[in-house]
Amino acid sequence: MKYIKFTIDGKECKGKDGQTIVDAAKDNGVYIPTLCNFEGLKPAGTCRICTVKIGGRNMAACTTPVAEGMVVENKTPEMEDMRKAIVEMLFVEGNHMCPTCEKSGNCELQALGYRYLMLAPRFPYLWPVRQLDASSPKLYLDRNRCVQCLRCVRGVMAGGKHIFGMVQRGGKAMIGMDDDLASKLTDAQAKKAMSLCPVGCIIQKEVGFAVPIGKRKYDARPIGSEIQG
Ligand code: SF4
Ligand code: SF4
Ligand code: FES
Numbered sequence: 298m299k300y301i302k303f304t305i306d307g308k309e310c311k312g313k314d315g316q317t318i319v320d321a322a323k324d325n326g327v328y329i330p331t332l333c334n335f336e337g338l339k340p341a342g343t344c345r346i347c348t349v350k351i352g353g354r355n356m357a358a359c360t361t362p363v364a365e366g367m368v369v370e371n372k373t374p375e376m377e378d379m380r381k382a383i384v385e386m387l388f389v390e391g392n393h394m395c396p397t398c399e400k401s402g403n404c405e406l407q408a409l410g411y412r413y414l415m416l417a418p419r420f421p422y423l424w425p426v427r428q429l430d431a432s433s434p435k436l437y438l439d440r441n442r443c444v445q446c447l448r449c450v451r452g453v454m455a456g457g458k459h460i461f462g463m464v465q466r467g468g469k470a471m472i473g474m475d476d477d478l479a480s481k482l483t484d485a486q487a488k489k490a491m492s493l494c495p496v497g498c499i500i501q502k503e504v505g506f507a508v509p510i511g512k513r514k515y516d517a518r519p520i521g522s523e524i525q526g
Contacts, residue, residue, distance in 0.1 A: 301365050303365070304369065305369045306373070308327065310322070310327065311324075317340065317359055318359075318361050318362070318369060319347055319359045322369075322371070323524050326525055329371055330520070331344075331346060332444065332495055333359070333495075335493065337452075343447055345383055346380050348379060350369070350373070350375070380413060384415055385419055385420055386418075387406055388406070388418055389423055391444070392441035393441070400494075401513070402516055405496065406444060407515070411520075425441075431502075432474075432480070436479075436482065436487040436491065436502055438472060440498060442496045442498045443471065445463070453493060459475070460475055
């Protein structure tokens, strides 16, 4: 196989033809943060947390393929501050009360907040009014925590149909469920939807807080440490 040679922050890396920068970086032991990206799902490029600089331009590393001789800037102060700002924006544009959230300790947004040492966000809180949807017998949607990554839309199907989709437009756009499919969800589908959601918007009913503090996913291992220290 012919490898593509490129660098990330000066480190020489090898990638495969058509591979995204995020995936190639991972293979080379380099962590680039992601939120909307998920292995096995077609990249959507919605959150921009994976932004890197290539030839002076900011690019989403989850949708940009590696190219021969590419010079990628990843962990520079500029990129890291931009990512921190994106995390802060995601916090202020929703309603995130981590101590009461069932996803706390297993939440990618919260873990990124810790990674970027977020204290008080530099942006004003918007305190939006968002409806919950608990109509499905198996799960509920707490839209206060949704980051509109579309992982649920891309990854959760029933009988070839999408269970989740965006409803309404513009500033009112929010995640919704197909009422009929949502009423027939199996435990396995609800579990998959909850695990695919990076935050605590999709919560399977009757499993909240099942894992005690200290044993949750990010209690012992900060996000990104599985790829890079
Ligand atoms: S979804 Fe994540 S960031 Fe939001 S309240 Fe829950 S744990 Fe905190
Ligand atoms: S419900 Fe979860 S998975 Fe779906 S768009 Fe919102 S944050 Fe993403
Ligand atoms: S992870 Fe690349 S845009 Fe979201």
